[in-house]
Amino acid sequence: xxxxxxxxxxxxxxxxxxxxxxxxxxxxxxxxxxxxxxxxxxxxxxxxxxxxxxxxxxxxxxxxxxxxxxxxxxxxxxxxxxxxxxxxxxxxxxxxxxxxxxxxxxxxxxxxxxxxxxxxxxxxxxxxxxxxxxxxxxxxxxxxxxxxxxxxxxxxxxxxxxxxxxxxxxxxxxxxxxxxxxxxxxxxxxxxxxxxxxxxxxxxxxxxxxxxxxxxxxxxxxxxxxxxxxxxxxxxxxxxxxxxxxxxxxxxxxxxxxxxxxxxxxxxxxxxxxxxxxxxxxxxxxxxxxxxxxxxxxxxxxxxxxxxxxxxxxxxxxxxxxxxxxxxxxxxxxxxxxxxxxxxxxxxxxxxxxxxxxxxxxxxxxxxxxxxxxxxxxxxxxxxxxxxxxxxxxxxxxxxxxxxxxxxxxxxxxxxxxxxxxxxxxxxxxxxxxxxxxxxxxxxxxxxxxxxxxxxxxxxxxxxxxxxxxxxxxxxxxxxxxxxxxxxxxxxxxxxxxxxxxxxxxxxxxxxxxxxxxxxxxxxxxxxxxxxxxxxxxxxxxxxxxxxxx
Amino acid sequence: xxxxxxxxxxxxxxxxxxxxxxxxxxxxxxxxxxxxxxxxxxxxxxxxxxxxxxxxxxxxxxxxxxxxxxxxxxxxxxxxxxxxxxxxxxxxxxxxxxxxxxxxxxxxxxxxxxxxxxxxxxxxxxxxxxxxxxxxxxxxxxxxxxxxxxxxxxxxxxxxxxxxxxxxxxxxxxxxxxxxxxxxxxxxxxxxxxxxxxxxxxxxxxxxxxxxxxxxxxxxxxxxxxxxxxxxxxxxxxxxxxxxxxxxxxxxxxxxxxxxxxxxxxxxxxxxxxxxxxxxxxxxxxxxxxxxxxxxxxxxxxxxxx
Numbered sequence: 001x002x003x004x005x006x007x008x009x010x011x012x013x014x015x016x017x018x019x020x021x022x023x024x025x026x027x028x029x030x031x032x033x034x035x036x037x038x039x040x041x042x043x044x045x046x047x048x049x050x051x052x053x054x055x056x057x058x059x060x061x062x063x064x065x066x067x068x069x070x071x072x073x074x075x076x077x078x079x080x081x082x083x084x085x086x087x088x089x090x091x092x093x094x095x096x097x098x099x100x101x102x103x104x105x106x107x108x109x110x111x112x113x114x115x116x117x118x119x120x121x122x123x124x125x126x127x128x129x130x131x132x133x134x135x136x137x138x139x140x141x142x143x144x145x146x147x148x149x150x151x152x153x154x155x156x157x158x159x160x161x162x163x164x165x166x167x168x169x170x171x172x173x174x175x176x177x178x179x180x181x182x183x184x185x186x187x188x189x190x191x192x193x194x195x196x197x198x199x200x201x202x203x204x205x206x207x208x209x210x211x212x213x214x215x216x217x218x219x220x221x222x223x224x225x226x227x228x229x230x231x232x233x234x235x236x237x238x239x240x241x242x243x244x245x246x247x248x249x250x251x252x253x254x255x256x257x258x259x260x261x262x263x264x265x266x267x268x269x270x271x272x273x274x275x276x277x278x279x280x281x282x283x284x285x286x287x288x289x290x291x292x293x294x295x296x297x298x299x300x301x302x303x304x305x306x307x308x309x310x311x312x313x314x315x316x317x318x319x320x321x322x323x324x325x326x327x328x329x330x331x332x333x334x335x336x337x338x339x340x341x342x343x344x345x346x347x348x349x350x351x352x353x354x355x356x357x358x359x360x361x362x363x364x365x366x367x368x369x370x371x372x373x374x375x376x377x378x379x380x381x382x383x384x385x386x387x388x389x390x391x392x393x394x395x396x397x398x399x400x401x402x403x404x405x406x407x408x409x410x411x412x413x414x415x416x417x418x419x420x421x422x423x424x425x426x427x428x429x430x431x432x433x434x435x436x437x438x439x440x441x442x443x444x445x446x447x448x449x450x451x452x453x454x455x456x457x458x459x460x461x462x463x464x465x466x467x468x469x470x471x472x473x474x475x476x477x478x479x480x481x482x483x484x485x486x487x488x489x490x491x492x493x494x495x496x497x498x499x500x501x502x503x504x505x506x507x508x509x510x511x512x513x514x515x516x517x518x519x520x521x522x523x524x525x526x527x528x529x530x531x532x533x534x535x536x537x538x539x540x541x542x543x544x545x546x547x548x549x550x
Numbered sequence: 551x552x553x554x555x556x557x558x559x560x561x562x563x564x565x566x567x568x569x570x571x572x573x574x575x576x577x578x579x580x581x582x583x584x585x586x587x588x589x590x591x592x593x594x595x596x597x598x599x600x601x602x603x604x605x606x607x608x609x610x611x612x613x614x615x616x617x618x619x620x621x622x623x624x625x626x627x628x629x630x631x632x633x634x635x636x637x638x639x640x641x642x643x644x645x646x647x648x649x650x651x652x653x654x655x656x657x658x659x660x661x662x663x664x665x666x667x668x669x670x671x672x673x674x675x676x677x678x679x680x681x682x683x684x685x686x687x688x689x690x691x692x693x694x695x696x697x698x699x700x701x702x703x704x705x706x707x708x709x710x711x712x713x714x715x716x717x718x719x720x721x722x723x724x725x726x727x728x729x730x731x732x733x734x735x736x737x738x739x740x741x742x743x744x745x746x747x748x749x750x751x752x753x754x755x756x757x758x759x760x761x762x763x764x765x766x767x768x769x770x771x772x773x774x775x776x777x778x779x780x781x782x783x784x785x786x787x788x789x790x791x792x793x794x795x796x797x798x799x800x801x802x803x804x805x806x807x808x809x810x811x812x813x814x815x816x817x818x819x820x821x822x823x824x825x826x827x828x829x830x831x832x833x834x835x836x837x838x839x840x841x842x843x844x845x846x847x848x849x850x851x852x853x854x855x856x
Contacts, residue, residue: 090727110729111732112730122728125728126721128717128725129721130842131718138711138714170842
């Protein structure tokens with residue numbers, strides 16, 4: 001299938017060039033596309049880059065052809081980001097070289113890389129929130145532009161590639177999908193030959209992702225080369241012509257994605273089989289462990305989201321997931337459930353039948369709940385404290401005998417931390433090690449283990465596997481299901497639909513602070529959820545989907 | 551010269567140094583740097599301006615020297631915060647103390663000497679109009695410069711690419727760096743501009759306001775300028791309004807004291823601070839607008855990875 005697609009894209013490319021030239025995009029397109037068949041646009045030859053003792057890139061080879069969408073795959077820490085930063089001139093390699101159109105290329109800065117025709121769409125949005133769309137774009141263009149002319153060009157490009165944008169809107173007011181469009185339009189205005197996208201779909205609804213794929217195919221058909229970083233293997237199989245797989249800073253394999261299953265690709269990335277998550281059907285559901293009724297909470301800042309009449313039940317034995325695009329009130333909902341923000345009146349939040357609406361975090365823990373927030377470092381754990389101390393931070397107020405007569409029983413704290421480390425396979429860890437010494441995935445396993453070890457009756461977790469390897473993610477998801485089946489209510493807030501379908505018995509969707517009714521996962525498709533993410537269930541705005549769709 | 555005219559002239563004299571220093575600090579903070587050393591830079595500017603004016607006989611040369619001194623004395627702060635990425639709060643406090651001490655040392659021999667006053671401009675015709683002449687057309691060049699610089703900064707910040715870069719660096723230095731903008735160079739230039747403006751503010755005190763040198767003659771004006779920037783939510787025209795409000799209430803307080811209504815003098819000297827804070831808090835009530843103007847990176851050191 002990919003072969004077919006590639007042939008069509010090569011056939012299309014010369015045909016697309018005159019159209020491109022007619023639109024005033026320069027005459028280089030046709031020449032590049034015709035010679036594109038074999039001469040690569042960009043070659044990476046034996047690039048090495050160390051950070052201290054760590055070899056982030058160790059003899060990396062890669063070639064990107066014109067007209068192809070080339071996936072760069074690998075687990076966290078495999079070296080993908082380092083490689084693209086080298087290509088984009090943010091970092092310099094210790095050894096090895098880059099060839100651009102067959103000639104040596106050593107970008108000393110992103111400006112040089114841009115001048116050479118390389119564009120980049122960053123993983124973490126590199127946008128300036130208080131500035132307007134046009135101002136953000138002007139910052140990425142090296143020639144100082146007349147603002148009005150720039151706005152015209154923005155409108156022109158956004159129309160040409162189906163990426164609608166208002167140049168005068170302030171970025172802080174935009175949805176995540178719109179912010180991504182800003183990034184892409186910003187990149188396209190420089191008319192790059194090579195476009196690098198770092199995990200572009202991790203924050204998009206399925207519909208937004210599909211629209212992005214259409215744009216990418218159009219760009220590739222124009223003879224541009226696209227280097228595409230993602231964790232989503234189904235996506236790779238759908239749109240990528242080739243894939244380079246990295247592991248521990250090295251390239252392990254170059255494949256044609258359509259010839260492999262997602263599972264085979266995952267095995268290449270991890271280097272071992274990935275544990276398959278098993279979710280036995282829930283037995284008879286028990287009483288509501290977590291009960292939320294008409295929870296309304298004002299926004300806590302100019303860029304925060306207000307909650308509006310949120311109602312939800314999580315019963316003993318089940319996993320309920322809340323899907324939604326980032327920034328739609330997940331953070332506020334988590335804060336309201338965990339007690340970081342109190343409800344405005346009684347009768348809004350119940351844990352195991354106790355009204356905890358006006359009670360703080362420890363009281364909610366004592367009622368049987370445990371909470372795992374989104375940010376590992378700084379919220380769930382203190383970087384400069386040991387694992388044992390971090391364990392004490394969420395458990396000092398709840399039984400366990402860790403604190404007796406107001407004195408800490410250090411032996412017991414250490415023993416408990418050791419038990420968590422052993423049971424949840426936290427690598428490279430010891431009770432006396434600093435939290436900052438652990439990798440993200442291992443720290444997340446420890447944080448999850450710390451709460452699971454208490455056997456809570458209610459677990460609320462925000463983004464349980466965000467930025468965690470496939471292997472560790474599977475373990476964490478399994479642990480969530482196991483906890484529920486052994487007599488707890490589990491609420492998972494996540495943006496990852498694969499994760500949600502893997503763990504959830506019922507699914508609700510949050511958009512702009514309103515939560516839909518939770519429906520059984522078996523009745524829902526990804527498309528249903530995508531529509532709900534766009535706000536189809538909202539009472540205040542009705543089906544208005546202004547923010548998501550063109 | 552009637553009472554109102556005299557009153558307005560004293561208000562302008564009280565507000566000008568605040569406006570100069572606060573406009574400079576606004577640019578520094580918009581670039582994401584918190585320089586708490588305004589008081590020290592002002593004091594150094596004041597003493598150097600006084601000394602050069604006295605020795606050369608040219609107050610204008612003194613003003614230039616004061617501005618230059620403000621830029622020179624801030625150089626250690628630039629080195630500490632931009633090259634070594636040291637704490638801006640600690641470095642700024644050190645600069646405040648260092649500048650005060652240095653000014654005392656330089657000024658030791660000048661205490662009590664009669665200074666040279668910067669002449670008021672005389673525009674034939676205009677300056678002779680009663681009331682309007684002295685109030686609007688009868689000031690020295692620094693008063694006009696303070697207005698001009700405020701307008702210039704407002705225009706640069708919001709209408710030019712330079713201003714866009716400055717705001718971008720103060721909003722998100724990592725993103726600015728990833729786009730290839732020279733974060734530390736932009737910040738260094740902003741800090742130097744802040745030094746220049748604080749030096750001018752000091753020079754105004756020692757060659758125009760009261761042409762003499764006494765130790766600590768800045769009398770906390772640097773700190774007021776810092777507070778003005780924050781309460782003015784980093785907007786130049788609000789800094790202008792704040793500086794003049796402060797000056798007005800201050801002079802009113804002096805008059806009230808002199809009139810002998812028996813109000814406690816402590817209350818009267820606290821009044822300008824209270825009035826300014828209350829007024830600017832009311833302006834800054836709109837939290838959305840405030841946060842949109844707040845440089846998010848303020849006080850955060852930046853070290854590019856290489």
